[in-house]
Amino acid sequence: MLLISPDSVEEALDCAKAAEHLDIIDVKKPDEGSLGANFPWVIREIRDAIPADTPVSATVGDVPYKPGTVAQAALGAVVSGATYIKVGLYGCTTPDQGIEVMRAVVRAVKDHRSEALVVASGYADAHRVGCVNPLALPDIAARSGADAAMLDTAVKDGSRLFDHVPPDVCAEFVRSAHARGLLAALAGSVRQSDLAPLTGIGTDIVGVRGAVCEGGDRNAGRIQPHLVAAFRAEMDRQARAHAAGVPAGN
Numbered sequence: 647m648l649l650i651s652p653d654s655v656e657e658a659l660d661c662a663k664a665a666e667h668l669d670i671i672d673v674k675k676p677d678e679g680s681l682g683a684n685f686p687w688v689i690r691e692i693r694d695a696i697p698a699d700t701p702v703s704a705t706v707g708d709v710p711y712k713p714g715t716v717a718q719a720a721l722g723a724v725v726s727g728a729t730y731i732k733v734g735l736y737g738c739t740t741p742d743q744g745i746e747v748m749r750a751v752v753r754a755v756k757d758h759r760s761e762a763l764v765v766a767s768g769y770a771d772a773h774r775v776g777c778v779n780p781l782a783l784p785d786i787a788a789r790s791g792a793d794a795a796m797l798d799t800a801v802k803d804g805s806r807l808f809d810h811v812p813p814d815v816c817a818e819f820v821r822s823a824h825a826r827g828l829l830a831a832l833a834g835s836v837r838q839s840d841l842a843p844l845t846g847i848g849t850d851i852v853g854v855r856g857a858v859c860e861g862g863d864r865n866a867g868r869i870q871p872h873l874v875a876a877f878r879a880e881m882d883r884q885a886r887a888h889a890a891g892v893p894a895g896n
């Protein structure tokens with residue numbers, strides 16, 4: 647699945663123009679961090695503005711180790727219409743802290759809407775910001791009752807997912823998530839050229855912003871429907887090649 651992260655209603659409407667090429671619209675506020683949370687009314691407006699069959703995801707933030715605070719924020723996201731709730735465990739330094747936060751989130755979200763999916767996200771570059779080991783995420787997600795384990799990058803300075811967690815280690819992440827019955831989501835300045843390995847290792851959800859923004863610039867650039875379509879075409883090409891057992895090249 648392709649998850650695209652707009653930062654506003656206007657960008658979400660541009661995503662909607664490419665709705666046939668994406669699977670999930672992920673509302674975030676990049677100027678508040680890698681998984682920065684947007685306002686509840688923005689989530690609501692985006693939910694109302696895009697096709698009903700396109701799921702809305704919302705990031706709850708690069709969160710602190712404060713289970714009550716984060717659970718309440720997660721409830722805000724699901725009440726506002728998101729059905730994928732993504733939490734970046736930025737302030738958690740141990741798996742136990744991550745589990746405590748995620749258990750609270752899962753309860754808050756599922757008590758309100760049992761079919762909503764909860765995504766526990768870690769950071770491939772955790773060593774740069776001092777948070778929990780990214781490879782602990784599948785276990786944290788499974789033990790807290792979440793539905794998906796994800797990796798993104800915390801520092802958006804041009805470094806990318808595979809700079810910090812190489813493809814063979816991402817493959818281990820995906821295997822570990824699948825062994826626990828979870829979806830595996832990967833992001834972090836992912837480009838089209840990363841799609842061959844991401845497809846090969848069985849990633850369920852690829853999350854993107856910069857690669858589908860004008861000039862590849864996730865901050866100054868705006869999401870372009872034609873770049874979403876091109877990214878999706880490459881994803882599909884890689885999926886076909888993988889299914890046929892032939893390398894598609896880049």
Ligand SMILES: O=C[C@H](O)COP(=O)(O)O
Binds near residue numbers: 649672835836853854
């Ligand atoms: O959830 C996905 C992120 O928005 C990825 O953003 P990025 O591709 O600019 O790193």
